[in-house]
Amino acid sequence: MQEWLYLVIGIAVVGVLAIAGFVGTRVRRSGRLPEDTSTDVLTTPVETPPATAEAPVVEAPAEVDPEPEVAPAPSLETPEKPASRLVRLRQRLAGSNALGRGLLGLLSRDQLDEDTWEAMEDLLLAADIGVAPTQELVERLRTRLRVEGGKTPDARTVLREELINLVDPTMDRALKVSGEGDAPGVVLVVGVNGTGKTTTVGKLARILVADERTALLAAADTFRAAATEQLATWGDRVGVEVVRGPEGGDPASVAFDAVKQGMDRGVDTVVVDTAGRLQNKQGLMDELGKVKRVIEKQSPVTEVLLVLDATTGQNGLIQAKVFSEVVDVTGIVLTKLDGSAKGGIVIAVQRQLGVPVKLVGLGEGPDDLAPFDAAAFVDALLG
Numbered sequence: 523m524q525e526w527l528y529l530v531i532g533i534a535v536v537g538v539l540a541i542a543g544f545v546g547t548r549v550r551r552s553g554r555l556p557e558d559t560s561t562d563v564l565t566t567p568v569e570t571p572p573a574t575a576e577a578p579v580v581e582a583p584a585e586v587d588p589e590p591e592v593a594p595a596p597s598l599e600t601p602e603k604p605a606s607r608l609v610r611l612r613q614r615l616a617g618s619n620a621l622g623r624g625l626l627g628l629l630s631r632d633q634l635d636e637d638t639w640e641a642m643e644d645l646l647l648a649a650d651i652g653v654a655p656t657q658e659l660v661e662r663l664r665t666r667l668r669v670e671g672g673k674t675p676d677a678r679t680v681l682r683e684e685l686i687n688l689v690d691p692t693m694d695r696a697l698k699v700s701g702e703g704d705a706p707g708v709v710l711v712v713g714v715n716g717t718g719k720t721t722t723v724g725k726l727a728r729i730l731v732a733d734e735r736t737a738l739l740a741a742a743d744t745f746r747a748a749a750t751e752q753l754a755t756w757g758d759r760v761g762v763e764v765v766r767g768p769e770g771g772d773p774a775s776v777a778f779d780a781v782k783q784g785m786d787r788g789v790d791t792v793v794v795d796t797a798g799r800l801q802n803k804q805g806l807m808d809e810l811g812k813v814k815r816v817i818e819k820q821s822p823v824t825e826v827l828l829v830l831d832a833t834t835g836q837n838g839l840i841q842a843k844v845f846s847e848v849v850d851v852t853g854i855v856l857t858k859l860d861g862s863a864k865g866g867i868v869i870a871v872q873r874q875l876g877v878p879v880k881l882v883g884l885g886e887g888p889d890d891l892a893p894f895d896a897a898a899f900v901d902a903l904l905g
């Protein structure tokens with residue numbers, strides 16, 4: 523009985539050894555190991571599988587795309603045509619709209635007495651229209667709204683007409699973005715940092731593209747490296763190139779380069795962003811004066827846009843004066859007019875500088891920069 527037991531155990535051991543040997547050989551042949559085996563083992567030279575039909579190199583291509591897809595070219599955005607913008611952005615003047623509602627409310631009183639006119643003056647001054655224009659407007663309204671022969675003219679119509687007169691519809695607000703002959707138009711954009719200058723240059727590039735013009739941007743704000751990147755992002759979205767210089771480099775040389783490239787390539791307009799550190803007037807004068815002089819060695823600057831933040835009130839007006847003494851400002855861009863209750867600044871700044879507001883910023887969206895129009899603006903104010 524015991525011999526039988528030893529015989530059976532012996533046969534079992536031999537059987538197990540034989541199966542183990544067979545499996546080991548199969549594993550080495552195929553190069554495959556049980557699932558938890560590390561990659562090191564697979565790359566060991568001794569175990570490199572022979573190139574047979576069974577080898578994994580044949581199975582592997584399942585993961586490889588036979589014909590890699592070509593990445594689609596980045597699609598460019600199509601900016602909104604400028605003409606429709608002020609109408610679309612009308613509701614953004616909600617803050618300033620309070621001025622219109624307030625004025626209409628006062629004019630609808632039964633008695634237009636001294637208290638009413640005083641309240642009207644307070645409203646206009648609070649909206650930053652300025653002292654002289656306020657007095658003029660109130661005087662004109664007093665005269666025109668006097669009851670004549672028992673017939674009172676429509677207060678809203680009179681107010682609308684007088685406000686439009688005050689904003690001055692006769693000013694030339696066209697952007698000078700074309701040069702003489704083959705020369706490109708050169709737009710120099712100046713203003714204190716933080717007013718929305720770089721954003722405005724980016725938005726302006728979109729306006730030019732929407733008007734089917736070719737453009738080139740100059741990142742002449744070499745003081746702030748991020749400004750260049752910011753500009754490049756704006757340009758990339760609509761396929762407009764940015765000429766840049768080294769950080770801290772000479773802004774005039776970047777502007778010169780950009781205008782030269784603009785001329786060589788025959789672009790329609792070159793827009794130059796500048797730094798606006800206002801630490802002292804002399805420094806600013808030297809820098810901006812040089813930028814303009816250097817550009818004009820090649821081609822005249824056709825437009826100098828001063829960017830002002832509408833929410834800064836009187837401070838903005840002081841800045842405006844300093845800049846206008848440094849360079850010949852030909853147009854004003856009033857940014858952040860959305861949500862500001864100070865729409866009257868449009869009138870005040872034009873009066874101070876004798877220069878028209880040409881563009882208004884009404885939000886942070888890429889197409890939230892609109893050509894300014896006196897009647898459309900007053901209509902938005904009056905709601």
Ligand SMILES: Nc1nc2c(ncn2[C@@H]2O[C@H](COP(=O)(O)OP(=O)(O)OP(=O)(O)O)[C@@H](O)[C@H]2O)c(=O)[nH]1
Pocket residue numbers: 713714715716717718719720721722743746749796797798856857858859860882883884885886890
């Ligand atoms: N709400 C609102 N925000 C605006 C408008 N224009 C610009 N901004 C915002 O104002 C901030 C400052 O804008 P920037 O363009 O960086 O200012 P900047 O004057 O160029 O500053 P620097 O590049 O340092 O010269 C950003 O957050 C803009 O999105 C506008 O019309 N409305």
